[in-house]
Amino acid sequence: MRNPLTAVAAAIVAGGLVLQLLFVPLLLLVRGAWWGLVLVPVAATTMPLWSLVHEAIHGTLSADRRWNDRCGRALAVGYGAPFVLLKGGHLLHHRYSRTRKERTEVFDPTRTTRTRAAPLYYVRLLGGLYLSEAASVLLAVLPRRAWYRLAARWDSPDTVTRELLERVAARQLRRGCAGTNCGPRSTPTATGSISAGSRRWRGSSAGRSRRPIRRSVRLTGERHAFCARGHLRRRRAVQNRPRRRSPTIGAPP
Known part of the structure; x- marks a missing residue:
């Protein structure tokens, strides 16, 4: 946690989640329905719970993006x-x-x-x-x-x-789908293909060695096709750019 207050709020919320999801239904309610009143003070943790979910939504709950999303999903379970x-x-x-x-x-x-x-x-x-x-x-x-x-x-x-x-x-x-109604298969393009999942490749369809394009952002679903079109436009722009010729010795200015 980046903030000590966030860590304290996380500990309080975690205790409230364990109490309302485990202890109250499994241990206390079997002894009497009046034990359900224990959930009344637990309701006071709703605002800190949403605050932590809000931090996870904006990616500031943890410096690690994966742990940030995992904690956000766990907190969202308690939020309902x-x-x-x-x-x-x-x-x-x-x-x-x-x-x-x-x-x-x-x-x-x-x-x-x-x-x-x-x-x-x-x-x-x-x-x-x-x-x-x-x-x-x-x-x-x-x-x-x-x-x-x-x-x-x-x-x-x-x-x-x-x-x-x-x-x-x-x-x-349907993660890994490169189209609207397709399954997890690669989508052919003019210069290669984009494979399903988080790994994307580039290369010619003639059999040249393909090398992965490493990107930190995982593109899923229809964004694969959008990424392919953008990559093709940038590549064609570079290929069609006029090259400057180096001046030869003795050539007229």
């Missing part, structure tokens, strides 16, 4: 929502902050009425947002096509729901 959806939704919140897609607290009388806007706002404010995040765990059993159908159905210029579902479906479902 998938880490990938929490991360994607929160980053989209920062991306579209103060825009039309992320202004749930703004009331526009030219588009709606106070009678229609107030109930939805207070439902979202008093737990509706969290309940929707917790219920999103049910989407894990759906195939990718169902994700895209839900994204199209929930499309609205006032929310980021469609972009969030499409982003998760493209990057997290």
